[in-house]
Amino acid sequence: MWLGALLFSASVILNISLLWNHKYFGFDRSYLEENLSWSRRAALEAEAVASVNCSGHGRAYLDGTSSEEDDHAEKWKLPVCECNTCYGGSDCSQFFHDCAADVDSGDPLFLEPFWMKHAASSAVLVTGWHRMSYSFPDKSSVSQELEKHIRRMHAVAKNAITHDKYIIFGGGSTQLLGAAVYALSMNLSSPASVVAATPFYPLYEVQTEFFQTVRFEFDGDASALKKYADNVIEFVTSPNNPDGNLRRPVSNGTPIYDHAYYWPHFTAIPAPSDQDLMIFTLSKLTGHAGSRFGWAFVKDKEVYDRMTRYISLAEMGISREAQLRALQLVKAILRSDNNGAEIFDFGMGKMRDRWRRLNDVVSLSTRFTLQKIPVRFCNFFQKLREPSPAYAWVKCEREEDGNCTSVLRAANIIGRAGSVFNAEDRYVRLSLLKSDDDFDLLVYRLRQLIVDEGVDPKII
Ligand SMILES: Cc1ncc(COP(=O)(O)O)c(C=O)c1O
Numbered sequence: 310m311w312l313g314a315l316l317f318s319a320s321v322i323l324n325i326s327l328l329w330n331h332k333y334f335g336f337d338r339s340y341l342e343e344n345l346s347w348s349r350r351a352a353l354e355a356e357a358v359a360s361v362n363c364s365g366h367g368r369a370y371l372d373g374t375s376s377e378e379d380d381h382a383e384k385w386k387l388p389v390c391e392c393n394t395c396y397g398g399s400d401c402s403q404f405f406h407d408c409a410a411d412v413d414s415g416d417p418l419f420l421e422p423f424w425m426k427h428a429a430s431s432a433v434l435v436t437g438w439h440r441m442s443y444s445f446p447d448k449s450s451v452s453q454e455l456e457k458h459i460r461r462m463h464a465v466a467k468n469a470i471t472h473d474k475y476i477i478f479g480g481g482s483t484q485l486l487g488a489a490v491y492a493l494s495m496n497l498s499s500p501a502s503v504v505a506a507t508p509f510y511p512l513y514e515v516q517t518e519f520f521q522t523v524r525f526e527f528d529g530d531a532s533a534l535k536k537y538a539d540n541v542i543e544f545v546t547s548p549n550n551p552d553g554n555l556r557r558p559v560s561n562g563t564p565i566y567d568h569a570y571y572w573p574h575f576t577a578i579p580a581p582s583d584q585d586l587m588i589f590t591l592s593k594l595t596g597h598a599g600s601r602f603g604w605a606f607v608k609d610k611e612v613y614d615r616m617t618r619y620i621s622l623a624e625m626g627i628s629r630e631a632q633l634r635a636l637q638l639v640k641a642i643l644r645s646d647n648n649g650a651e652i653f654d655f656g657m658g659k660m661r662d663r664w665r666r667l668n669d670v671v672s673l674s675t676r677f678t679l680q681k682i683p684v685r686f687c688n689f690f691q692k693l694r695e696p697s698p699a700y701a702w703v704k705c706e707r708e709e710d711g712n713c714t715s716v717l718r719a720a721n722i723i724g725r726a727g728s729v730f731n732a733e734d735r736y737v738r739l740s741l742l743k744s745d746d747d748f749d750l751l752v753y754r755l756r757q758l759i760v761d762e763g764v765d766p767k768i769i
Pocket of ligand 1: 480
């Protein structure tokens with residue numbers, strides 16, 4: 310009798326524990342931990358590739374080219390290292406001394422160390438049969454789970470009011486910028502003038518002109534418009550690329566808020582943005598520019614429908630793999646330390662330190678100046694905070710240095726010319742977003758340039 314009672318209790322306990330595991334992990338976790346089957350190979354392969362030693366100056370990737378020596382059928386063909394700029398050799402240990410500091414592109418590699426620290430929570434394994442269908446069960450092409458997590462992310466960052474707006478996913482924010490111009494221009498009675506205040510992100514002009522229709526055309530600098538020009542669509546980039554300043558519209562047109570950099574990494578967040586059309590991107594939030602994933606919040610149903618139709622005709626919704634990866638990354642952020650604030654602490658700290666280091670060097674020069682960004686109160690950090698912009702907008706002050714890009718190029722620094730942003734070539738943009746290697750080399754080359762100007766190297 311007592312044996313029966315014992316067996317009954319044991320079975321109840323086992324069932325409760327299985328139920329508990331099922332409820333919280335959706336499966337019998339301990340059993341699977343010991344008995345992984347088909348996923349084991351993928352996990353081993355991912356870890357083998359991650360362990361390829363590139364001396365801290367490069368990375369090996371699962372889809373990288375494999376080395377010849379490992380070409381045995383029974384062995385994995387481990388991919389070769391892809392080295393950071395100015396590093397080479399099979400393990401990236403070789404530094405090329407004469408190599409230029411390439412700070413042209415806005416590649417957000419500064420966040421790579423954050424993801425290496427969060428390797429476990431950010432990894433995702435994709436089954437061979439993952440979401441093969443054109444649509445989700447609700448017939449949409451949008452992951453509801455991702456939508457929910459993105460809204461939570463904004464609530465943590467305190468950078469946008471999202472509850473009263475529709476959300477649209479795009480192939481990077483690049484695609485959504487085009488979709489927004491298309492959708493807004495359909496609302497207007499005559500062809501739209503698409504504008505942005507100088508200096509502006511060049512894609513607005515290039516893309517609008519490339520996809521120009523009878524409904525809209527690019528019309529240049531917003532500040533040059535007559536105050537009450539009709540049928541204007543204005544790109545408002547806040548914070549701005551290239552100069553990092555928060556912006557408001559300068560025309561009375563319909564604004565498209567490009568909030569690619571409206572995250573605590575790059576700017577104080579004075580208040581959550583509550584605009585009718587706001588565009589964000591994974592590229593500058595998590596650094597995953599290669600995943601090509603962005604989203605827009607839209608207040609007006611008609612504009613939302615038109616933008617959705619644009620995306621649907623362009624590519625029938627965004628890749629399910631990109632959505633899955635974005636979901637895993639956003640989840641990893643939300644589960645990280647400090648109630649999901651860790652990435653902002655990391656990002657802001659890194660960008661602020663870079664800005665300080667750059668200022669320390671450039672402030673000794675009379676030949677170059679940097680843009681001014683005010684110290685502001687940040688709603689996210691709940692304090693006044695220093696600037697931490699994504700780019701330096703450098704001005705060459707000497708009369709004869711009319712082409713600042715050439716001045717820097719002669720000093721082995723590759724920046725992006727002011728004229729690319731519709732500004733004077735006396736300005737040049739330097740990206741502060743790239744890897745530590747890129748930034749360190751930039752500071753080193755700038756220091757050399759300033760020593761050549763006659764500044765005592767001991768004080769730099
Ligand atoms: C202001 C601005 N908007 C949009 C983008 C495009 O980003 P995405 O990678 O989402 O296409 C960039 C990229 O650098 C940018 O600087």
